[in-house]
Amino acid sequence: MKIYETPFWNLKKSFKFRTENQEPRTKNQEPKNKNRKPSTGTITNNQMKIHLVSTPDVHPQLVDEVLEILNSVSGPMHFSVLKMPWNPDDLFQVQQHRYRNDYRFKIDSEYKKQKYIAQKGYPLSWRELFFLCEKARNFADLEESDFVILVTNRRNSMNFFSMFDTEGKRNAFIQSSDWEIFLEAPESFPVAYEVVANVLRILMKFKLTEDHTDTYHQNPIGCMNDFCENKTEIILKLRTADLCPNCLKRLSDCGTDEEIIVHALNIFERVRSSLKFSQGFVGNIRPKKLKIDEKGNVSVGGKSISLGPLQKTIFIFFLKHLEGIRIAELGDYEQEIFEIYQKLKTNADPKNISNLVNIIDGNFNYNKSRLTKMLRSEIGEPLANYYYITGNPGEKFKIALPSELIEISDVF
Template identity: 30%
Template sequence: MKVYISSTPDFEQDKLKDVLDTLNLTSGVLKFVQSSPLTNKQLGLIDNSYKSIKGDEILSFNQLFEICEWYRTNLDIDDDSFVVIITNMNIADEWFSAFRGKNIFIDGKNWNHFTKKDSKFGIAYQVIENIFQSLINLNIEGDLDELIHQKAIGCINDYCDDKEEITLKLMTAHICPKCMERANRMITDQSLIIHIKNSLKTIRNVYELEGENFEDNLPSVTISEEGKVLIGNLDLELKDVHQALYIFFLNKTEGVEKDKVHESVEIIYKIYEYVKGKSAMMKPIASVFGFKVRNKKFVEREWTNDQLSSNRSKIKKVIEEKLGVSFLKYYNIDYIKTKEAELFKINLSKDKIIDNTNLNDLAEN
């Protein structure tokens, strides 16, 4: 399946080549072709007013798709191929991009502001995103499709009303289970799905490698007043025991010695009480560390019954499923071995952790 990518005269051709080069890093059934750019004369043939559009003028979806369709017709591009037009013209409703059938337009400006890096990453991502959405018949005009996530969860179909949220889905390279379910129903050629998923990962990987500010753009971890853990706006939806453990390690950014975590069982239980509420029982936390409960105290620890390792693995699985493997090195409870000690810690700086509770104070008492 061919994807012809062109631009309006105001978009630089060297940037267009960078976008194509980024997309062609991934091999597969989608063939990305750099097509000749539109000229001012051609824009005038579509509508004479397009020749002299002022910087503050806004083009509607219909106008932009008119340009796409004119381009398809005049270059005799077949109906099975995609046409992508990148433009620096102002787009109605400040959308990053949109599609109608197999015609796609993409905003070519301001990407370095939102992603803090070269615009080629955001634009290349939008190409893949719109191809995917077109193939699954996502409704983006009129009543929005139920698969469009108004609240960002790090999925390709996040709405991103807050433009800063684009970085989250770019870095997760994720398609959520519900969106994948439709993709598997609508896209009969599995090689297309594979190419799309691989492209998202490739864009994410080269984005991460370019420059040194990937970590600066990491979404913060927020502990809500209710004790929920969110990365950006994405609720990890951890089980209560796992939330208590994770919050404990968030409050211990220096790390905790592997063989001494159990010594903090009372602190972890206080966090668990906060998260769980009045129905909190001591046994779930006791079982994590191999303790018995007697007279409302943790007693008689049997280290062979310690289940911390399996609980860490379950937390890791949730993070990987929600955010992707690239985020594990930042958000997972890692095992770190140094000359001095063996530690468990989350590799985030304190300025990336927002605690809206008094749990840190509880942990110190």
């Protein structure tokens, strides 16, 4: 059984942790990561390291797609995935079906419990979620200046889609489930947006003790910091991909490098344009005819497109299967994919295709991401969206190009 198919709140409950009522660390007890460099508070390019961590209930393919979106725009923020070897002991706090009597939330309003939902359990407190961020931070011995963003399907007690650490640490969590209720688009886009948004909110040095009207816009204005008490309002800020002048000023006043702000806004714009395409708002942009000749040369609207052999192989394969293919089923098509690869590369090694279709340790997502980057670079967005291989984890992946605009040589 794959780890992400296991409901991790049903695992063995055996982890012991210090509660607020326990004694603090003694003088002779060494703290973890005692050599970790303290944060200076000044943000420079080489300090902007953002680590994505996911709980076992999150499909790893979703995390890969979020990372691909974040890294599709160059800039001073460096995003990476930190793979945690979670075990039942580590996850005790998020396996509970009920809140502990001796466990206290960080703000009064968190005492209000959200409704129990079968198969999802009770929602988690923010403190439990930030505990996992700290577990990841300690495991990788990260600098205090690094950011840890936890992606989880579990709901939280305040019913927020995301939140930054209430104690001022550079941690945040993002709920990756339920986005389909509000958006007709892959959840990877809003999750990527929230990753960047929470990094900026941490840099803005928000505190929960502040008046919410000074930190969040109670009435939506299309800014990253719209409160969105009604979750349907979140669509507005995703479509505007903007920061209001007051929020920009606060970022600047807190010493945030202008290049970081520009990088963040460019990622927001990337999400916005992709969401517009996914929801059918593409204006007058129409797809152009795609041709692949007998030598495997690819052109779009008469323009030659340069792709590597493996990227070209999966591109042709999915163009021949416009009905879509589940990633877990790629192994069933290994021979067909290899035959395409043979026609594109001299002395083609079958191991390359075996590695491509291996859903456990394979490199399909890596090559799909490379294909996406190449198409974006060669064609440009939003036009390139028609030629991407897209889909939701567990569902069929496909290319959205109409069949009448595809011309592939009979060689393939």
